Amino acid sequence: MSAVLPPASDASIAPEPQEPKGPAPREAGTSVWGAAFARMRRNPQAIAGAAIVLLFVLVAILAPILAPFAGTALPGRAEITPTSIPVPGELAQYPLGLDRFGGDVLSKLIWGAQASLLIGLVSTALGLAGGMLLGLIAAGFGGWVDNVVMRVVDILLSVPNLLLAVSIAAVLGQTPAAVMIAIGASQVPIFARLLRSSMLQQRSADYVLAAQTLGLSRRTITMSHVLPNSLGPVVVQATLALATAVIDAAALSFLGLGGGRPETAEWGRMLTYAQNELAIAPHLAFLPGICIAITALGFTLFGESLREALDPRQRKA
Amino acid sequence: MLRVIGKRLLLLVPTLVGLSLLLFLWVRALPGGPATALLGERATPEAIERINALYGFDRPLWEQYVTYMGRLVTGDFGVSIETGRPVLEEFARRFPATLELATFAILFAVLIGVPLGYLAAKHYGRAIDHGSVVLSLLGIVVPVFFLAFILKYVFAVQLGWFPPDGRQDPRIDATHATGFWVLDGFLTGELDAAGDAFLHLVLPGIALGTIPLAIIVRITRASVLDVLGADYVRTARSKGILESTIRDRFVLRNAMLPVVTTIGLQVGLLISGAVLTETVFAFAGVGQFLASAIFARDFPVLQGFILFIAVGYALINLVVDVSYSFIDPRVRVQ
Numbered sequence: 001m002s003a004v005l006p007p008a009s010d011a012s013i014a015p016e017p018q019e020p021k022g023p024a025p026r027e028a029g030t031s032v033w034g035a036a037f038a039r040m041r042r043n044p045q046a047i048a049g050a051a052i053v054l055l056f057v058l059v060a061i062l063a064p065i066l067a068p069f070a071g072t073a074l075p076g077r078a079e080i081t082p083t084s085i086p087v088p089g090e091l092a093q094y095p096l097g098l099d100r101f102g103g104d105v106l107s108k109l110i111w112g113a114q115a116s117l118l119i120g121l122v123s124t125a126l127g128l129a130g131g132m133l134l135g136l137i138a139a140g141f142g143g144w145v146d147n148v149v150m151r152v153v154d155i156l157l158s159v160p161n162l163l164l165a166v167s168i169a170a171v172l173g174q175t176p177a178a179v180m181i182a183i184g185a186s187q188v189p190i191f192a193r194l195l196r197s198s199m200l201q202q203r204s205a206d207y208v209l210a211a212q213t214l215g216l217s218r219r220t221i222t223m224s225h226v227l228p229n230s231l232g233p234v235v236v237q238a239t240l241a242l243a244t245a246v247i248d249a250a251a252l253s254f255l256g257l258g259g260g261r262p263e264t265a266e267w268g269r270m271l272t273y274a275q276n277e278l279a280i281a282p283h284l285a286f287l288p289g290i291c292i293a294i295t296a297l298g299f300t301l302f303g304e305s306l307r308e309a310l311d312p313r314q315r316k317a
Numbered sequence: 318m319l320r321v322i323g324k325r326l327l328l329l330v331p332t333l334v335g336l337s338l339l340l341f342l343w344v345r346a347l348p349g350g351p352a353t354a355l356l357g358e359r360a361t362p363e364a365i366e367r368i369n370a371l372y373g374f375d376r377p378l379w380e381q382y383v384t385y386m387g388r389l390v391t392g393d394f395g396v397s398i399e400t401g402r403p404v405l406e407e408f409a410r411r412f413p414a415t416l417e418l419a420t421f422a423i424l425f426a427v428l429i430g431v432p433l434g435y436l437a438a439k440h441y442g443r444a445i446d447h448g449s450v451v452l453s454l455l456g457i458v459v460p461v462f463f464l465a466f467i468l469k470y471v472f473a474v475q476l477g478w479f480p481p482d483g484r485q486d487p488r489i490d491a492t493h494a495t496g497f498w499v500l501d502g503f504l505t506g507e508l509d510a511a512g513d514a515f516l517h518l519v520l521p522g523i524a525l526g527t528i529p530l531a532i533i534v535r536i537t538r539a540s541v542l543d544v545l546g547a548d549y550v551r552t553a554r555s556k557g558i559l560e561s562t563i564r565d566r567f568v569l570r571n572a573m574l575p576v577v578t579t580i581g582l583q584v585g586l587l588i589s590g591a592v593l594t595e596t597v598f599a600f601a602g603v604g605q606f607l608a609s610a611i612f613a614r615d616f617p618v619l620q621g622f623i624l625f626i627a628v629g630y631a632l633i634n635l636v637v638d639v640s641y642s643f644i645d646p647r648v649r650v651q
Contacts, residue, residue, distance in 0.1 A: 037566050130434060155335040160585030160629040163592070167619055170611050171343060247460045251593055254462050275597070278470050285470070289463035296458035 005044040016197025046305035053155040059110055060117035061187040068093075069085030069104045071111030071265035080228055085281040093096070096146035100273055116295060119180055120245040121204050122154030126184025128238050131191020135234075138192065139199035139221050150196070165248055169257040179258045183248050187241050194237055197232035205229070219301035232310045250292050284317055322639060329631050338628050339537030340620045341385055357491045394621035404621040408603055413496030414484060415595070416601035419587045421518045422526035427580065429531045434537025434576075434625070435569065438545060449534050456531025458529070465524040465597035467487045472520055479520050482599035486513050521598040526589045529583040536579045540572040574641065588626050 040046035061068060069075050076098040079086050088097045088105070090217040096105040125217030138149040155162065165186035172178035202208065203226055211221045252258055258266070262273060276286035352360070352368040369375045373384065385562035388395070437449035480486065483496055487509050493501045499518065502511020544550060545568060554561050580600035591604030598606065603622065610618035 055625055094419070098338045151335065152332070155332055155339060158336060158630060159623055160626065160630070163590035163623065164613060164624065165489055166592070167343070167588075169621060170614065170616075170619060243458065247458075250460055251462065254593065255608055271460075271466070271527065275466070278466065282470050284465070285466045289460065291612075292463065293459045296460075297454065300454065300458055 007058060007203055026210070032229075032310070036306065039309040040305055043305045044311070045301050046309070048302030049298050049303075049305060052294060053302055055076075056113055056295050056298060057191035060114040063110050064077070067107040067110040069107040071108060071114075071279070072261070073104070073107070074102040074263065075104055076247045077305055083280065085277060088283055089111040095282070096287060097283055099263070099270065100277055100281075103263050103265070105270075105284070105287060108110060108265040108270060109149075109287060112270065112288065112291065113254065113295075114266075115266045116212070116246050116249065116292075119176070119183070119249040120242045120299075122184065123182045123183035123245045123249070124238055124241045126181060127187030127241060128234070129189040131193075132195050132234065134188065134192035134196030136222075136227065139196040139203075139226075144267045146196075153189045153192050157193070158187065161186050161190075161244075162248055162251060165252060166255060166257065174257065176258060179249055179252050181224065182257075183245050186248070190241075191234060191237060194233050195230060198233045199226050202226045203289060236303055236307040239299055239306055243303070244300070246292060246295050250288075274275065318639070325635050325638070329628075329635075331630070333624070333627065337389060338382070340623060343380075343614050344620065345374070351479050356424050356499050364590065389624070394507045394624070395617035397610070397615055397618050399610065399615045400620070402607065403616050407593070407606060407618070408625060410496070411601060411603045411606050412602065414498075415591050415604055417499060418518060418525060418600060418602060419520055419584075419591065421522035423529060423580065423583065424588060425522055426529035426533050426583070430533030431537050431576065434534045435541050435564075435572075437534070437538045438541035441542060446538075448586075449538060453531040453534045453538075456527045456534075459527070460593075461524060461528060462593040462597050464527055465486055465521065466631050468520045469597060478515050479525050480513075483511065483597050484514060484517050484601060489513055517600075521594045522598070525587060525594045526609035528578070528586055528590060532586075533576060534578055537572065540575045541568060561647075564612070577637055577640060581634045584633045585626075585630055605626065606607060 032154045035277065040050075048147070056280040063071075076086065076094055079091065079094075079098055080102050085095060085100060086313075088095065090097060094104050094106070099105055099108065134149050134153065138146040138153075159167075165182040168185050169178050169182035172181060183272065198224075206225060207229075208221060211225055214223075246267075249258075249266075250271060252270030253266060254272045257274075258269065262269070271285055274281070274288070277284050338582070352365040352372075352374060356364055359646060373381055392405060396402065397404050397407055400403075400407060431447050433445075433452075437446040441447055469481055472478050490506075492505050495501055495504070497512050498514035502508060502514055550563060550567055553567050588604070590606050591602060593604070594600070595602045596608045597602035607618070607622050609615075610622070617645075
């Protein structure tokens with residue numbers, strides 16, 4: 001009997017998510033990703049997550065058009081007194097009220113979406129790149145290289161994620177870039193471990209044996225067959241990491257890391273300064289907090305339904 | 318069993334040595350060196366030189382490392398730049414507060430999370446199940462410090478049911494022997510002090526316990542659902558065994574294994590959460606101390622704290638692993 005590569009694994013080499021080609025998602029020739037997306041389209045949880053993420057991204061991109069004022073503008077400085085801050089609905093030109101510095105809360109929330117999207121994307125991309133490189137090296141070379149890389153990953157995992165980010169940011173200094181690098185770096189060990197274990201799992205699959213029988217080199221098998229098929233858990237984790245990144249960025253900024261001026265339009269920063277005004281202007285805390293929670297919810301719902309859709313146990317059912 | 322524990326403890330050594338090496342290099346890899354980190358970027362060259370000589374940063378790297386490790390082994394974590402006292406002493410003084418808070422948080426999470434997760438699985442697809450799913454999602458996406466704000470605003474500022482911050486009403490003059498203030502109150506018979514200290518724990522404890530609660534609900538639900546579908550449960554039911562016996566002896570006992578693992582893993586979250594929660598509630602524990610150390614760029618404190626946490630984290634997970642064999646005799650620690 002000649003070993004034949006199953007068409008499913010062949011098609012799934014393309015890492016880009018593909019639209020399903022036919023009405024029956026599990027028919028031969030449909031890629032893993034295509035089938036997963038077909039399954040997600042029927043899952044209300046996935047749709048809700050995708051809608052939130054889409055809204056968030058649109059607001060972030062269209063911030064210059066949507067926001068009535070610039071992110072750093074303080075148009076309402078004259079309306080602020082030490083004991084009173086206009087709340088939502090009090091002044092017509094500032095629908096969500098003003099903050100302590102006289103900034104328009106609505107505008108700052110919109111610009112804050114942009115800041116969060118940027119932090120989330122850059123830090124997750126950094127974590128993904130670093131983690132995948134380490135995971136690939138560990139799983140690809142095996143032996144002592146694997147041992148050394150995974151011991152370092154273990155050491156990093158012995159420190160709770162947020163604290164790792166805090167310590168890195170504390171060293172790098174008070175800049176927004178430091179926060180992105182810190183959050184990204186704190187995600188490296190998780191991605192490394194995930195990709196490595198996923199690749200090790202794939203390596204015992206039949207198609208690898210088939211490729212070996214065909215005489216393909218180890219490098220080709222690793223890079224063109226094992227790696228693309230191992231990306232599922234990593235992509236799921238990346239989606240969930242976007243949620244964590246938005247929350248962690250707010251936490252770092254709350255702890256005084258992140259730099260920039262106090263009135264910077266950033267959700268975590270807004271929460272930090274809201275702390276002192278809780279008694280007279282609770283909206284300053286609630287609005288950015290709700291924005292963070294909803295954004296994180298969107299990425300979490302999307303990531304979890306993606307995980308469900310990619311889970312082979314679900315596929316059999 | 319003892320040999321297994323000993324082996325696990327030995328395995329911890331290389332991790333900790335590696336971590337201490339990373340921490341050692343971490344501060345020294347700063348642009349401008351550790352002295353700039355301590356003094357800020359506008360420090361004069363003379364001041365930097367003085368700091369370098371004082372802390373030995375001008376010596377060769379290997380010599381510094383030997384000195385540093387020698388001190389660590391003898392329990393000398395250096396001196397806090399902010400307070401001028403030994404780091405270890407500062408931790409020892411604040412640790413009981415955080416431990417008390419974390420205990421409250423984890424009890425809150427387990428006592429609500431496990432029954433709720435069980436009920437959700439038992440009534441799969443019904444209102445309580447949907448409710449638990451929504452609750453656990455909310456617990457994960459709401460930032461800890463934001464939840465702390467909400468609790469503080471609603472229950473302390475608006476309703477006044479709980480004190481807004483601190484560990485004790487300043488008007489109460491209680492003796493503190495152990496550092497665990499609720500316990501102290503009982504030990505000395507000052508019940509009003511114990512009650513007051515407990516009230517101070519409630520809001521920060523709930524804020525801190527919510528993420529673990531969310532995760533415990535999810536894991537319990539998933540795990541119980543798995544077990545409820547198992548053959549032995551169906552067999553037990555067909556034999557007419559009492560539903561309560563099935564629940565306690567068959568379902569819960571088998572479903573608890575992943576839950577216990579999860580509880581162990583939550584410790585890391587609790588520690589990071591404590592940094593945020595203690596700051597919001599001005600609760601004088603290690604978390605608040607760490608937050609102020611970050612502000613003050615107090616690197617000896619940060620370094621010591623991270624090592625301290627890594628050890629604690631590893632030890633707790635060891636305890637969790639060992640506890641498996643008590644919950645499930647089939648699992649022999651290897």
